[in-house]
Amino acid sequence: MRAGLSASDQAFQLEVRSFLNEHLDDAVSRKVRLGYSVTKAEQDSWTRILNARGWAAPHWPVEVGGTDWSMIRRHIFENEMRGAHAPELQGFGFKMVGPAIINYGTEAQKAHYLPLILNAEISWCQGYSEPQAGSDLASVRTRAESDGDDYVVTGSKIWTSAAEQADHIFVLVRTDPTAKPQLGISFLLIDMNTPGVTVEALMAFNGKRLWNQVFFDGVRVPKGNRLGEENQGWSVAKNLLGNERMAVSRVAENRRILGCIMRVAEAEQARNIDLGPEYAAQLASLAIRLEALDTTAQRLLSTFDQGGTVGGEPSMLKLKGSELVQAMDRLLMDAIGYYGLPLDSTLRGDDAEPVGPDYTDMVASGLFHHRGYTIAGGSSEVQHNIIAQAVLGL
Numbered sequence: 248m249r250a251g252l253s254a255s256d257q258a259f260q261l262e263v264r265s266f267l268n269e270h271l272d273d274a275v276s277r278k279v280r281l282g283y284s285v286t287k288a289e290q291d292s293w294t295r296i297l298n299a300r301g302w303a304a305p306h307w308p309v310e311v312g313g314t315d316w317s318m319i320r321r322h323i324f325e326n327e328m329r330g331a332h333a334p335e336l337q338g339f340g341f342k343m344v345g346p347a348i349i350n351y352g353t354e355a356q357k358a359h360y361l362p363l364i365l366n367a368e369i370s371w372c373q374g375y376s377e378p379q380a381g382s383d384l385a386s387v388r389t390r391a392e393s394d395g396d397d398y399v400v401t402g403s404k405i406w407t408s409a410a411e412q413a414d415h416i417f418v419l420v421r422t423d424p425t426a427k428p429q430l431g432i433s434f435l436l437i438d439m440n441t442p443g444v445t446v447e448a449l450m451a452f453n454g455k456r457l458w459n460q461v462f463f464d465g466v467r468v469p470k471g472n473r474l475g476e477e478n479q480g481w482s483v484a485k486n487l488l489g490n491e492r493m494a495v496s497r498v499a500e501n502r503r504i505l506g507c508i509m510r511v512a513e514a515e516q517a518r519n520i521d522l523g524p525e526y527a528a529q530l531a532s533l534a535i536r537l538e539a540l541d542t543t544a545q546r547l548l549s550t551f552d553q554g555g556t557v558g559g560e561p562s563m564l565k566l567k568g569s570e571l572v573q574a575m576d577r578l579l580m581d582a583i584g585y586y587g588l589p590l591d592s593t594l595r596g597d598d599a600e601p602v603g604p605d606y607t608d609m610v611a612s613g614l615f616h617h618r619g620y621t622i623a624g625g626s627s628e629v630q631h632n633i634i635a636q637a638v639l640g641l
């Protein structure tokens with residue numbers, strides 16, 4: 248039990264653990280533990296198991312298939328899921344566009360999309376960034392011109408994760424080029440199978456298809472697919488980010504990686520490889536940073552639960568949580584040494600065996616992949632700006 252939890256929250260924690268023991272597939276859990284990607288079919292199957300228990304979208308309102316859990320319970324749930332190495336659900340649907348549909352959707356949009364998200368029957372990607380618009384998102388240029396009951400969308404989105412397997416994309420488009428940047432944007436839900444949508448792969452430096460560029464060439468999108476009012480898409484986007492920003496600490500993920508480091512250290516010692524006192528000191532330091540992060544996350548979540556005002560503080564969680572993942576990755580890499588050098592087996596081929604012990608195979612891949620954590624969702628520099636202005640009042 249973790250200190251500070253009420254008796255009922257501790258009982259809830261045990262209930263979640265017992266559910267995981269009963270329902271989580273060992274082979275899938277092993278994949279997650281060792282850092283391999285789960286297939287879309289495995290992720291969808293786990294989503295449906297959670298949905299059958301009413302736990303697929305804990306943060307949604309009960310009326311649309313969510314729960315009435317407090318922020319603390321959601322934090323416990325997330326920690327238990329990650330601690331048991333359960334696959335993560337598709338964040339674009341559950342954490343981003345789903346809550347935006349709940350807040351801004353028409354009754355018809357809610358009735359159509361929300362059950363499909365809950366049961367993994369629709370798959371989303373996020374079309375915000377453009378070649379000329381990243382941190383300065385309000386400068387998006389992809390145009391949506393009114394034509395009868397449709398918009399005609401032309402432009403391109405970049406760094407679009409998961410577009411290769413998504414069937415829908417939510418995009419910020421410019422509907423009024425004459426208005427001030429934030430005032431001329433609308434939020435559209437687009438079926439990726441619409442004529443004129445094309446997807447090109449962008450490869451990361453670990454050789455994997457991490458992103459895509461999505462092109463829109465005269466794509467006709469019914470106006471009924473607009474979320475919120477025309478030219479009010481910036482409010483939808485801000486609300487969507489607001490929904491997400493309380494859950495950015497990566498505490499659960501850090502705890503998972505710390506567990507990996509401990510297991511690797513034990514295994515290396517069993518092979519008579521002495522990682523030395525300096526290594527132990529670094530490990531202790533990371534564990535302490537994690538406890539500080541978790542305590543800060545719990546403090547902010549409790550403040551939020553009790554109706555208190557939370558301003559720019561979640562930026563501290565985003566900054567510290569993403570930096571800690573990267574520090575954990577480096578220590579894990581140090582522990583496995585040269586076993587980190589070969590390409591991981593997902594790149595060598597489906598049947599390739601790891602070159603070293605199984606826990607070494609995906610370490611370098613994870614280290615490379617997690618470099619993006621200090622950029623995606625708002626770079627560290629942008630978080631520093633928010634903390635300076637909104638938290639410290641500088």
Ligand SMILES: Cc1cc2nc3c(=O)[nH]c(=O)nc-3n(C[C@H](O)[C@H](O)[C@H](O)COP(=O)(O)OP(=O)(O)OC[C@H]3O[C@@H](n4cnc5c(N)ncnc54)[C@H](O)[C@@H]3O)c2cc1C
Nearest residue numbers: 373374375376380381382406407408619622623624626628
């Ligand atoms: C792994 C990963 C997944 C992603 N997935 C998606 C996705 O699915 N969909 C999507 O739309 N986008 C996605 N992105 C894109 C991401 O949102 C952008 O990369 C991010 O917003 C930064 O924008 P940019 O790359 O254009 O960099 P820029 O905004 O051009 O920034 C370049 C550099 O300047 C710094 N900088 C910018 N503004 C300031 C400022 N005001 N003060 C100080 N420094 C500043 C930045 O910190 C950065 O170091 C993803 C990115 C990554 C890394």
